[in-house]
Amino acid sequence: MLRFAPGQSLEAPMRALFRAVTLCASLLAVSAGGDALASATPGDDEIAEPEDVAVDDPIDVEAPDAAEIDTPEIDTPEVDAPEVDAPEVDVDDAAAPDTPEVEAPADDSSGTGSGGDGDLLDSAEDNGGGSDGGDDSGGSGHGSGHDDGGGDDRGSRSGSHGGGDHGSNAESSGSGNSGHGSSGGSENASERGAEVVQQHLNGPIELARDDLGREYVAGEVLMAGVAADVIRATEAGYRIISEQALGPDNRVLARLLVPETISVTRAIDELRVIAPAALVTINTAYRTTQATRFAVASAPGAGRRLGQGLLGVIDTGADPAALATTEAMVASRGFGSAGYLAREHGSAVASIATRLGVRVSVADVFGPSTTGAPIASASAIAAALQWMVDAGVPVINISIEGPQNQVLERLIGEAARNGHVIVAAAGNGGPLAGPAFPGAYEGVLAITAVDRTGHPYLRANRGDYIDFAALGVDVPVRVREGYATVSGTSFASPMVAAQIAARFHRPSATEAARVIADLRQSVLDRGRPGRDPVYGWGEVRPD
Numbered sequence: 001m002l003r004f005a006p007g008q009s010l011e012a013p014m015r016a017l018f019r020a021v022t023l024c025a026s027l028l029a030v031s032a033g034g035d036a037l038a039s040a041t042p043g044d045d046e047i048a049e050p051e052d053v054a055v056d057d058p059i060d061v062e063a064p065d066a067a068e069i070d071t072p073e074i075d076t077p078e079v080d081a082p083e084v085d086a087p088e089v090d091v092d093d094a095a096a097p098d099t100p101e102v103e104a105p106a107d108d109s110s111g112t113g114s115g116g117d118g119d120l121l122d123s124a125e126d127n128g129g130g131s132d133g134g135d136d137s138g139g140s141g142h143g144s145g146h147d148d149g150g151g152d153d154r155g156s157r158s159g160s161h162g163g164g165d166h167g168s169n170a171e172s173s174g175s176g177n178s179g180h181g182s183s184g185g186s187e188n189a190s191e192r193g194a195e196v197v198q199q200h201l202n203g204p205i206e207l208a209r210d211d212l213g214r215e216y217v218a219g220e221v222l223m224a225g226v227a228a229d230v231i232r233a234t235e236a237g238y239r240i241i242s243e244q245a246l247g248p249d250n251r252v253l254a255r256l257l258v259p260e261t262i263s264v265t266r267a268i269d270e271l272r273v274i275a276p277a278a279l280v281t282i283n284t285a286y287r288t289t290q291a292t293r294f295a296v297a298s299a300p301g302a303g304r305r306l307g308q309g310l311l312g313v314i315d316t317g318a319d320p321a322a323l324a325t326t327e328a329m330v331a332s333r334g335f336g337s338a339g340y341l342a343r344e345h346g347s348a349v350a351s352i353a354t355r356l357g358v359r360v361s362v363a364d365v366f367g368p369s370t371t372g373a374p375i376a377s378a379s380a381i382a383a384a385l386q387w388m389v390d391a392g393v394p395v396i397n398i399s400i401e402g403p404q405n406q407v408l409e410r411l412i413g414e415a416a417r418n419g420h421v422i423v424a425a426a427g428n429g430g431p432l433a434g435p436a437f438p439g440a441y442e443g444v445l446a447i448t449a450v451d452r453t454g455h456p457y458l459r460a461n462r463g464d465y466i467d468f469a470a471l472g473v474d475v476p477v478r479v480r481e482g483y484a485t486v487s488g489t490s491f492a493s494p495m496v497a498a499q500i501a502a503r504f505h506r507p508s509a510t511e512a513a514r515v516i517a518d519l520r521q522s523v524l525d526r527g528r529p530g531r532d533p534v535y536g537w538g539e540v541r542p543d
Helices: 011-032 034-041 116-127 185-203 227-235 264-274 344-355 378-391 406-417 489-502 509-521
Strands: 145-147 153-155 205-209 215-226 237-244 251-257 279-288 291-295 310-315 329-334 359-364 365-369 376-377 395-398 421-425 444-452 465-471 475-479 482-487
Touching: 034 145, 153 421, 185 215, 185 237, 185 359, 185 395, 215 227, 215 264, 215 378, 215 406, 215 475, 227 237, 227 251, 264 279, 264 444, 279 378, 279 406, 291 395, 310 344, 310 378, 310 489, 329 378, 344 359, 344 475, 344 489, 359 378, 376 378, 378 395, 406 421, 421 489, 421 509, 444 489, 482 489, 489 509
Parallel strands: 310 359, 310 395, 329 359, 395 421, 421 444, 444 465
Antiparallel strands: 145 153, 205 215, 215 251, 215 279, 237 251, 279 376, 291 482, 365 376, 475 482
């Protein structure tokens, strides 16, 4: 059986076939005549090479009939086809079909959703980063859906509130939890918001009035609650101006910037919905209660020797040189926008206290306003109060007056219940004026002023909240340029506070109640017997 390799020439196989046919013929001749065939057949070494026979198609060659010719089997060696080395083809150089170029999706960094299982879907469909069904106002920010169990899943937005950017700043603090839009407009709005925060922190205080005529710091509100309440506010788009820890139980007091697009009243209503357990109010403004001052040439009489008593003074800064001795000032700290700055009012209050033999820790809570007058905010007073409570100051004097503020009312009430004695000026609004705060808060001792003959100060407030009276008219004090006399309930208040501090050395609710009860028994009862709206329980006179 002949085998042909692909591409092999037919010449060699045809020669082999011709030899086979010739051999067969020789064998036939031997069987027929023997010698004749032998003489006619060349030897093995003399076999002549047959002439080349051109064969067009090997299929047309007819072999002898196998039935007629007894042909021995001839083993024809298999002809292996030579290996053909195929040329190597470089795949990289090979022509490939044109593939359309696919553009990768843009990286959307304008916000990150946090709405649970739908985050990935949301991030692909909602460029603002809002969560499931979220209210994505402005299209930029940090989305965060909160499921309150009622199906109200509000996607909060930071960096946009009615179109305005006011994301949070954690402890200025902020503490910050807000996202900012990636567009140029959002970045500009974020920068503007940061500038406004710095203005509220370091600039002069801008005042506004509510419908009741109460002064407050324009453009901001106070939130007192747990840290989670403030986080909800920042997730809703409010920036933190500053943040103050309130004790060890995770409570905080935050100043929040109100968006320019809404009013303070609307912001308070909105935040009360966002954090119903928190206390949200305006940042009330307060002023000193000094009424009159006259320069005098003579120095006040010698004061008492310093004792163990310590009095906290929340006021303007005090000048150590104005005190009975510079050693009387134990500590001082500024909580207003201008830091600690000695002014005449605080210096006079501290001077009166130290002349009665007690040491003072002074907290300056005042800062300049846009009108030039020094103003104290509720947030600054609250921070100063917490500083003194944390330091264990047993008696705290606040010669400041202003409107009621729920945040201050709560903090002062807590301090009083925890054994601190809070003493405050009754106010200089006159006999027909309404109650002045913080003096009118429950748990605070409100002090009115009288002259040396026991007559009430003409400009002093009156009311059922008055607890005691003390000298507050023409009180001699040391000032920078010499000496002066001052009048007002501001200067009657430290007269009483210093006498309590001389007897009461550490916070204790039980001991505080005892000291106050003893003071009632020692007063000079003026006016109607017992407590009355002009003198309270009576006049406290120096021992």
